[in-house]
Amino acid sequence: MLNLIFSFDYHMKTKSALSFVSFIIVLTFSTLLYGQDNSKFVVVLDAGHGGRDSGTPGTKRYKSAEKDIALDVTLALGKLINRNLPNVKVLYTRTKDVYPTLNGRAVLANEKKADLFISIHCNAQPGGKGNAYGSETFVLGLHKNAANLEVAKRENSVIYQEENYEETYKDFNPNSTESILTLMLAQEDYLDHSIELANFIETEFKVTGKRKSRGVKQAGLYVLAYTYMPSVLVELGFLTNRREEDYLNSKKGKQIMTKSLFNAIKKYVNINYKQSTNTSIQNETPSDLSKESLIFEDIVFKVQVAASSRKLDPKPYNFKGLNEISRANEGSLYKYFYGNTSDYFEAKVLVEEAKAKGYQSSFVVAFKDGHQVKVAEVLKSKVN
Ligand SMILES: [Zn+2]
Numbered sequence: 001m002l003n004l005i006f007s008f009d010y011h012m013k014t015k016s017a018l019s020f021v022s023f024i025i026v027l028t029f030s031t032l033l034y035g036q037d038n039s040k041f042v043v044v045l046d047a048g049h050g051g052r053d054s055g056t057p058g059t060k061r062y063k064s065a066e067k068d069i070a071l072d073v074t075l076a077l078g079k080l081i082n083r084n085l086p087n088v089k090v091l092y093t094r095t096k097d098v099y100p101t102l103n104g105r106a107v108l109a110n111e112k113k114a115d116l117f118i119s120i121h122c123n124a125q126p127g128g129k130g131n132a133y134g135s136e137t138f139v140l141g142l143h144k145n146a147a148n149l150e151v152a153k154r155e156n157s158v159i160y161q162e163e164n165y166e167e168t169y170k171d172f173n174p175n176s177t178e179s180i181l182t183l184m185l186a187q188e189d190y191l192d193h194s195i196e197l198a199n200f201i202e203t204e205f206k207v208t209g210k211r212k213s214r215g216v217k218q219a220g221l222y223v224l225a226y227t228y229m230p231s232v233l234v235e236l237g238f239l240t241n242r243r244e245e246d247y248l249n250s251k252k253g254k255q256i257m258t259k260s261l262f263n264a265i266k267k268y269v270n271i272n273y274k275q276s277t278n279t280s281i282q283n284e285t286p287s288d289l290s291k292e293s294l295i296f297e298d299i300v301f302k303v304q305v306a307a308s309s310r311k312l313d314p315k316p317y318n319f320k321g322l323n324e325i326s327r328a329n330e331g332s333l334y335k336y337f338y339g340n341t342s343d344y345f346e347a348k349v350l351v352e353e354a355k356a357k358g359y360q361s362s363f364v365v366a367f368k369d370g371h372q373v374k375v376a377e378v379l380k381s382k383v384n
Contacts, residue, residue: 040089041116041273043081043265044109046223047074047092048121048233051099053158056124058239062249066122066239067097069248073236074120076258081265088269102159103168106226115273116197116265117231119223122248125240126150133241134212135205137198138233140187140225141218142180144384151235152219159222174220183225192376193230193272195383199294200264201234209260211237216383234261271348294344299378300367301347302326302337305359309333320357328372337365344379 047070049055055066071094078090091112093105100108109117125132136151143149152174159165159172173179184191198216206213224231236257237244247253305319311334312318314325319336328335338359339350347364354362366378 042114043116044114046119047071058245070120080262109227117227119233123235123238133244134214136214136235139194143219148219180220190230195379204260204264303350306336
């Protein structure tokens, strides 16, 4: 038993060291790329299934299946982005009725150094029948209930139809907690952004789409586990529910779902992607975020603006005019924070303010009962 724990720990350390080295390589490389290209924000849109893999057939009253609806919405979404967000480059994993492997989809997104990966699907109740309806957006994680596990099983099951799946997917076991936790470690840097986007998407479905949102959820989904960027998998609705199937097959339904997804992506890009040379996107931020809130009652969010061995008075004149500065001491290091709020979205707005003052590497930190906790952990508490 002890041996097992040791080797697990050892493995983790080696893994972290390796991740760190690859992080540095990626950092260097992406800096190079940034210089070469005009560095658009790259979104990979992944229409689920395709070709011989139809996904769920729904109630079978329609010729179209999950793969067709997913493709229609994906292509319409790409068009909308291309027309309205000039700083965003759209890439597709498929534009026709063909089947790219799950591994191939993730590899494409990784090779293209995408900033965001969005996989679009439709849901089904086990057995092909039932009244369940509404949208769900998944991020990578351990499923918290049987229904989430069912979604993971269904969406991953296509793996077993691929050639050489034993070899390609040998490290992936969605039924193993340890396997998922290991994969989540590699994803830690992206998980908070994935949850942020997932929240935007579900909010848009509710507010713009007037649809029922079943919320943001976690499951061990392959395409989310192997894409090294913020990634979500959207279930637009249940094709096993007649009304929802009618809606998702209708032109109007597809348009509304597409528009909702577009709004969420636009919001995400506005908040997370700034390019000093371009103003068309910048002008809109961060005002649209300040209208919304995501409150965590027992949490205080602050923005870390600096860390230094120098002890400074937390006064505006020491921090380029930012007020509400607080200081914390960690060994010989002093950390300086701006703001104090329980609203995560407000904290993101504060980051923008700090960056505008010149604190380019500002980021959100979270405290619970006076102790610093991981922001991703806090955000996860809103995930079902
Ligand atoms: Zn699917």
